[in-house]
Amino acid sequence: GALVYQYPRRTICKSGTSMRMECQAVGFQATSVAWYRQSPQKTFELIALSTVNSAIKYEQNFTQEKFPISHPNLSFSSMTVLNAYLEDRGLYLCGARQGAETLYFGSGTRLTVL
Amino acid sequence: QQQVRQSPQSLTVWEGETAILNCSYENSAFDYFPWYQQFPGEGPALLISILSVSNKKEDGRFTIFFNKREKKLSLHIADSQPGDSATYFCAATNQGGSAKLIFGEGTKLTVSS
Numbered sequence: 001g002a003l004v005y006q007y008p009r010r011t012i013c014k015s016g017t018s019m020r021m022e023c024q025a026v027g028f029q030a031t032s033v034a035w036y037r038q039s040p041q042k043t044f045e046l047i048a049l050s051t052v053n054s055a056i057k058y059e060q061n062f063t064q065e066k067f068p069i070s071h072p073n074l075s076f077s078s079m080t081v082l083n084a085y086l087e088d089r090g091l092y093l094c095g096a097r098q099g100a101e102t103l104y105f106g107s108g109t110r111l112t113v114l
Numbered sequence: 115q116q117q118v119r120q121s122p123q124s125l126t127v128w129e130g131e132t133a134i135l136n137c138s139y140e141n142s143a144f145d146y147f148p149w150y151q152q153f154p155g156e157g158p159a160l161l162i163s164i165l166s167v168s169n170k171k172e173d174g175r176f177t178i179f180f181n182k183r184e185k186k187l188s189l190h191i192a193d194s195q196p197g198d199s200a201t202y203f204c205a206a207t208n209q210g211g212s213a214k215l216i217f218g219e220g221t222k223l224t225v226s227s
Binding site: 104 | 148150155156157158159160201203209214217219220
């Protein structure tokens, strides 16, 4: 079956530092990867969409300079939160799909900023 | 503007009852509607989905009813179990387009025994 692994599950960083999170698709080819942030209130914010062979599209309020994303092949993607501050805390979710199939999510990386 | 709305925000049912979770959307271009189940500390897991060409989709105890004209859908959970206690998210997308899923704000379901 289609599985998406994310790591680390939890991370704590000091204010102003950066952290990287990774996403691995197993059992299918992740032609598209979507990175979301889920707030403590449970709402989902789309950060960016990455499709192989296309430019990464960032949503309003999110930039490549703050959330650089790499999607080098059909099974792996990573995102870094640069210069993290309190407002960046939340559960970061990687969703991956093959073609027009359903988006499958990993368990998320929970970011705490001190 | 919230493109996908869910109600109620929270719902409590007794074990064995049918839980009904509602969802509505704004964009007529949406044609694919997955429902995700999320337990605390976990990512959302796909539960059941429906295409706009259908008006009903059933999978075990879970059924989606879809009304394209009214832009409404609902998830019915029959014979609710305590293990069904979770937050349920309705999502929508134009499947022919990007992977951009628009999520509702969720319904927190509690099944009491």
